[in-house]
Amino acid sequence: MNAVGRVLFVDVGQGSCQVILLGDNRAIVIDAGCSPDLPLRLLAFYQIRTIELLVISHSHDDHAGGAAKSRKKQWRKGDPIAGLLVQYRRAINRIAYVADSEFVKRPVGQYLLHLMKAGDLRPEQLVPFVATDTPYGLWRSTDGETALAALSPLGGHHLQEHDSSNPNASSAIIELRHRGQKIVFAADSEYQQWRDIYRLRGDRTLNCKALTMPHHGGLMQGTQSDLDWFASKAISPEVIVVSVATKNSHYHPRPEVIQAFSSRTSHIMCTQVTEQCCIDLESLRPAVSGSLRFPCRSSAKTLLTGKKKRSAHVACAGTISALLVETGIAVEHQHEHRQGIDRLIAETGKPTLCRIPTDEMPNVIS
Amino acid sequence: MIIHIEKQPRIEFPSVAEILPFHEFNVTSWNRTYLYEDPSQLVINRFIVGDVEYVPNHVLVANYEPPVGGVQARFIVAELHSLRGLMEDIEFVGRGASLKASKLDWSMQVDTAIQRLFAKQDFERTSSEEKLWRGLGRFFDLNSIRYSIPLKIRAYGTLESIRGHRYIVRWLDSGRVNRLNRKDIPSAMVSFRCGQPFEAVVIRNARDFKLIGIESVFATSSLPRSTDEDASLLSKPVYDPAKYPTLDWE
Numbered sequence: 178m179n180a181v182g183r184v185l186f187v188d189v190g191q192g193s194c195q196v197i198l199l200g201d202n203r204a205i206v207i208d209a210g211c212s213p214d215l216p217l218r219l220l221a222f223y224q225i226r227t228i229e230l231l232v233i234s235h236s237h238d239d240h241a242g243g244a245a246k247s248r249k250k251q252w253r254k255g256d257p258i259a260g261l262l263v264q265y266r267r268a269i270n271r272i273a274y275v276a277d278s279e280f281v282k283r284p285v286g287q288y289l290l291h292l293m294k295a296g297d298l299r300p301e302q303l304v305p306f307v308a309t310d311t312p313y314g315l316w317r318s319t320d321g322e323t324a325l326a327a328l329s330p331l332g333g334h335h336l337q338e339h340d341s342s343n344p345n346a347s348s349a350i351i352e353l354r355h356r357g358q359k360i361v362f363a364a365d366s367e368y369q370q371w372r373d374i375y376r377l378r379g380d381r382t383l384n385c386k387a388l389t390m391p392h393h394g395g396l397m398q399g400t401q402s403d404l405d406w407f408a409s410k411a412i413s414p415e416v417i418v419v420s421v422a423t424k425n426s427h428y429h430p431r432p433e434v435i436q437a438f439s440s441r442t443s444h445i446m447c448t449q450v451t452e453q454c455c456i457d458l459e460s461l462r463p464a465v466s467g468s469l470r471f472p473c474r475s476s477a478k479t480l481l482t483g484k485k486k487r488s489a490h491v492a493c494a495g496t497i498s499a500l501l502v503e504t505g506i507a508v509e510h511q512h513e514h515r516q517g518i519d520r521l522i523a524e525t526g527k528p529t530l531c532r533i534p535t536d537e538m539p540n541v542i543s
Numbered sequence: 544m545i546i547h548i549e550k551q552p553r554i555e556f557p558s559v560a561e562i563l564p565f566h567e568f569n570v571t572s573w574n575r576t577y578l579y580e581d582p583s584q585l586v587i588n589r590f591i592v593g594d595v596e597y598v599p600n601h602v603l604v605a606n607y608e609p610p611v612g613g614v615q616a617r618f619i620v621a622e623l624h625s626l627r628g629l630m631e632d633i634e635f636v637g638r639g640a641s642l643k644a645s646k647l648d649w650s651m652q653v654d655t656a657i658q659r660l661f662a663k664q665d666f667e668r669t670s671s672e673e674k675l676w677r678g679l680g681r682f683f684d685l686n687s688i689r690y691s692i693p694l695k696i697r698a699y700g701t702l703e704s705i706r707g708h709r710y711i712v713r714w715l716d717s718g719r720v721n722r723l724n725r726k727d728i729p730s731a732m733v734s735f736r737c738g739q740p741f742e743a744v745v746i747r748n749a750r751d752f753k754l755i756g757i758e759s760v761f762a763t764s765s766l767p768r769s770t771d772e773d774a775s776l777l778s779k780p781v782y783d784p785a786k787y788p789t790l791d792w793e
Contacts, residue, residue, distance in 0.1 A: 180666035200667045213717030214752040221694040222749055224662050260716020263699045263742070281774040290773045303777065314788035326790050378792045500666060
């Protein structure tokens with residue numbers, strides 16, 4: 178099928194990064210995760226020469242890379258976005274970001290200032306998110322068939338959140354529109370943002386082809402009824418992408434979040450598999466879906482880390498791909514992933530999180 | 544006990560001189576090894592173009608036609624020659640004044656075809672390019688070749704310390720530390736003091752991003768601490784928000 182682009186939901190471990198390959202050696206990058214290599218390795222591998230748009234949804238390190246608690250630690254953890262800027266400083270057309278006080282302190286904020294003072298970046302290339310009541314365009318293809326829109330932050334109260342202890346509440350929600358279909362990149366958005374979107378849409382559900390699950394399938398600030406509302410009213414995705422690491426201390430993805438969506442969506446694809454789905458993770462390498470097709474954080478070789486030598490970075494679907502085709506958006510390799518899950522269930526005799534019947538969901542981990 | 548061994552009939556091969564009238568050989572028989580001693584037919588099990596090593600999936604047999612009467616020599620691998628015409632300017636026929644030149648020309652054509660395909664995403668390929676990709680994929684493990692090509696990337700780092708003859712470098716993008724020997728670093732770095740930030744062109748492994756070497760460095764200034772005025776540069780949009788193109792909800 179003829180395609181004009183490819184969206185990669187990059188397996189960066191416990192983080193979020195999406196790359197939209199536009200052809201002609203151009204790409205759009207949405208967040209950079211916290212992996213030291215990706216997405217720079219991926220962009221260099223595909224010989225990307227121009228970044229049309231770099232989106233930094235919010236300042237948390239699993240999206241913007243690094244850790245900004247102290248200046249010393251900034252260097253130790255690294256900053257993948259700063260790494261992108263070093264490589265592409267004269268080849269980035271626009272940078273969209275939430276301009277909170279943390280952003281300026283981070284290596285990426287400092288490096289942006291350094292580039293501006295050196296003349297490698299012009300102020301008009303910087304596009305801080307603004308509070309409006311309507312979506313606004315960040316990028317559009319030359320034929321007008323594909324566009325990237327910012328749905329949130331909305332209203333001044335969202336942007337004010339970023340100076341509180343909750344940058345998530347000002348996390349950008351980005352929508353890719355292509356020939357009448359959509360992919361929603363929800364970053365670490367909160368219920369309040371979705372309630373505002375729902376209200377401004379005239380109380381209509383947002384239908385989309387694919388959704389990146391907020392908070393990597395973790396709990397947002399709210400109650401179970403907020404979660405049920407979100408899954409039933411706010412958004413209706415065909416495919417859910419959960420960007421999660423095998424070894425994560427947050428017990429992501431949370432069973433109650435998966436349960437809320439599993440009956441309402443056709444397919445849930447996690448980038449990496451966790452112990453919630455299988456104990457013997459080493460036997461699943463290179464991937465539950467069978468193979469690693471795209472550059473990713475997951476390892477095909479044995480990787481045991483930590484004092485207890487637990488498996489790390491075992492791919493479930495790995496880096497997930499969606500093609501932008503003439504008829505809309507097609508998420509690839511779903512069949513192989515389903516077959517992989519079927520094989521895993523048959524071998525272990527235990528259903529995975531995305532296949533557990535509702536009444537057999539494990540108790541909520543508090 | 545007498546064991547009778549039946550003699551195998553002698554197989555008469557035509558002499559090389561009958562096949563190749565341009566060369567004179569003193570031959571009395573044709574045996575298997577002569578195929579490889581015959582400069583008109585060569586086996587290719589690997590070749591290198593620039594920084595890329597190409598190892599075919601199976602040994603390729605090439606035919607060499609020496610220059611005759613002003614016509615250049617030709618170097619052809621019949622299996623690959625069938626892919627001619629699928630990419631502009633690529634015939635998979637090496638031409639030159641000698642065996643060496645024509646073989647080089649052929650290997651450059653293979654390299655050009657593969658590298659041009661690598662530079663395109665799979666969804667960008669035309670139907671003939673897709674055919675060429677599949678065709679070349681029968682002879683070469685294209686994925687392995689792609690991963691074997693080292694990545695040249697610009698990076699920002701700091702020379703943290705020098706311990707004996709070891710230079711300890713920390714990179715901004717990954718936070719990783721590399722302990723490098725003198726032979727791994729450019730000469731310009733030897734005069735750096737501890738704490739010196741620099742920009743460099745580094746060579747990294749495409750598969751695991753490990754550092755292979757540093758091609759060049761130049762010293763830069765440290766990233767400045769931001770002031771309130773700097774913060775305002777980032778937080779105040781140059782654009783008037785009213786000028787952001789508004790879209791509807793659908």
